[in-house]
Amino acid sequence: MKGKRLSRRDFLAAGSGAAAATLLGVPRPGESSDQPSSRVVLVRHENVLGEDGQEDSAVLHEMLNRAVKALMGETEAAAAWRRLISPSDVVGIKTNVWKFLRTPPALENAIREEVLAVGVRPEDVAIDDRGVPSNPVFQRATAIINTRPMRTHHWSGLGTSIKNMIMFVPRPADYHGDACAPLGAIWNLPEVKGKVRLNVLVMLTPQFHGVGPHSYSPKHVWPYRGLIVGTDPVAVDATGARIIQAKRDLFFGEERPISPPPHHIEIAGERYGLGVSDPAQIELVRLGWMEEALI
Amino acid sequence: MQASSAAIGVLVCGGLMACSGDGPAGDDLEGVRAALPMEVAGWRAVDDGEVYDSESIFAYIDGHAEVYLAYGMRRCLARRYIGPQGEADIVVDLFELDSAANAYGVFTHDRDGEAVDVGQGALLRPGWLSFWKGPWFGSIYAEGESEASLIAVNALAHAAADAISVEGEAPDLVGELPADGLDPRSVRFLHTWEILNSALFVGGENIFSLSSETDAVLGRYRREGGEGWILLVEYPDEATASVAEENARGGGYESRRDGKRLALVLKPATPELADNLLVNALGGAR
Incomplete structure (x- = not known):
């Protein structure tokens, strides 16, 4: 079904029938033609970054749980996480x-704590990036939680939640053509398909422009102090992209389209x-705090 | 490959290349490394630098290495300088390309910034100075900004350019772009479809048959109240140029061919502007 990332069959196959029944109550793409079909939560907190730029772990954890509760329509964080992850x-x-x-490691740890609190065994949880193809936990994973900062990217326009799965393929450069249009295909590989339960797009200090060999300058990040959270990676990334585009226009004082266009986001949905x-x-x-939210 | 092993490999490789003469004419990398000062304006080198080749560069530059490889990168000398207390580090990356034309091409890949007098052309933006000289492209990147670091960035850039003794020529093709209405700062020299798309997104299918075998120059024009781009491509042979011309016309692009050269108009504001741009392309009336 178009836009429905996690099917009932996929979720039942993961051995979480009771959880699936409630999860499928979350607004989903395609359920109604006149209603929004994906829910995305933007949460911000003025104090999540200290004067030194370091994250406040407690505030960040609170932001994460607040977003997950709102996403899942629950009043308690534990109940919300149980609808995303089962103990098995x-x-x-x-x-x-x-x-x-x-x-931020503080965010990784917050996610891990919540997963463990659901009842998942410690040996059944792993945090990894470049080592995912050979990571034994990822190799037998039934669920993936996907988290990364949003930034501009030389080949894809933006480094997105969708793009964050690229480490599951042996040759990431194979996806660089056409501004990384086929990135969504990675989500249909067996290692990923139907497994991503949650996307947490880090917008604490997103990057809106890249320069030089390392594609980074401190001038081109800003303390947005936010997270964008959702089960639909396309909706999460499209929301983040709007914020990055608004910041670029503001910073440069003119329309400065993200280049190359991050059309892999739209294509991930449509194709x-x-x-x-x-x-x-x-x-x-x-x-939360919505000053200069840009959206 | 780890940087350290790459560095060891290059020590051997450098010796071999010196023996075989296989490399850009002029400075070899070890010569540039030796000539690059270990201390400049209060910033001191951590060590004499790491050297990356076309494989190990991926470990050093995450997600961007293909840009340099698309321009025939041979090696990159990377040296980090630590500043006085409270100052951020500065990273010097010197890329050895296979020709001066390609060094110029890499330099044109990002043309934002203020022109400064270093090497054969240089641009300064917040925290980053880039330059080209001979077959070398230099990047001087400050991880934080201050008045002192700006002075050091400039000093390091001059020192790096001075460490390179040879100069080179920009590609002849650049001079073939019509001057009328051309924004000089928009000019880019490139080879591949991916690099074209990163400068001006055209689309997914490589209908112009760009490759490492083609030379191309791109320029933006502002004329008659509108904007458009000319892409001038030189193919290895007429047959390839002819196929590209046919494909371009099939894709709705205005084009004009002269032998193995093909001029294309991209994203013109109006059909009239496209026609007018083509009149001057390839140096003559249509």
């Missing part, structure tokens, strides 16, 4: 360790059925 799951937390802008990118089809829930 083997969980790979796919992170991103790019040296200039990595997923690979991973979700929806049209803002009209996305229910955006805003939580």
Whole structure:
């Protein structure tokens, strides 16, 4: 079904029948033609970054749980996480360790704590990025939680939740043609298909422009202090892309389209059925501090 | 490959290349390494630097290495300089390309910034200075900004350019772009479809048959109240140029061919502008 990332069959196959019944109650792409079909939560907190730029672990963890509760329509974080993960799951937390802008370890640990709190055995949880193909937990994973910072990228326009699965393929460069249009295909590989239960796009200090061999300059990140959370990676990335584009236009004082265009986001929805990118089809829930939210 | 093993490999390789003479004319990498000062403006080198080849570069530059490989990168000398207390590090990356034309091409890959007088052309943006000289492309990157680091970036750039003794020529094709309405800062020299798309997104299918065997120059024009681009391509032979011309016309692109050269107009504001741009392309009336 177009836009329905996690099918009932996929979820039942993972041995989580009771959880599946409730999970499928979450607004889903394609359920209604006149309603938003994917829910995305933008949560921000003014104090998540200290004056030194370091994350406040407690605030970050609170932001994560607040977003997950809103996403799943629960009042308690534990209940929300139980609708995403079951105790019998083997969980790979796919992170991103790019040296200039990595997923904060504090966020990785917060996700791991919540997964363990659901009842998943410690030996059935792993956090990894470049080692995922050979990581024994990822090799037998029934569930993946996908988290990375959003940044501009030389070949794909943006480094996105969708792109974060590229480490599952042996030759990432094979996907660089046509501005990485086929990235969504990776989500249909057996190692990934139907397994990604949650996407946490880190917008604490997103990068809106890249320069030089290392594609990074401190001038081109800013303290947005947010997370974008959702089960639909296309909707999550499309929401993040709108913020990056707004920041670029603001910073450069003119329209400065993301280049190359991050059309892999839209294509992931339209060609690979991973979700929806049209803002009209996305229910955006805003939580917390919203000054200069740009969206 | 780890940087350290790459460095060891290059020590051997450098010797071999010196013996065989297989490499760009002029400075060899070890000569440039030796000539590059270990201390500049208060910034001190951590060591004499790591050397990366076309394989190990992927471990050093995550996601961007293909740009340099598309321009015939042979090796990269990377040296980190530590600043005085409270100052950020500065990273010097010197890429050895297979020709001066390709060094120029890499330099044109990002043309933002203020022109400064280093090497044969240089641009300074916040925290980053790039330059080209002979078959070398230089990148001087400050991991944080201050008045002192800006001075050091400039000093390191001059020192790096001085360490390279040879100069080279920009590609002849660049001079073939019509001057009328050309934005000089938009000019890019390139070979492959991927690099074209990163400069100006055209589409997924390589209908112009660009490859490492083709030379191309791209320029933006502002004329008659509109904007458009000329892509001038030189193919290895007329047959390839002819196929590309046919494909381009099939794709709805205005084009004009002269032997193995093909001029294309991309994203013109109006059909009239496309026609007018083609009139001057390839140096003559249509």
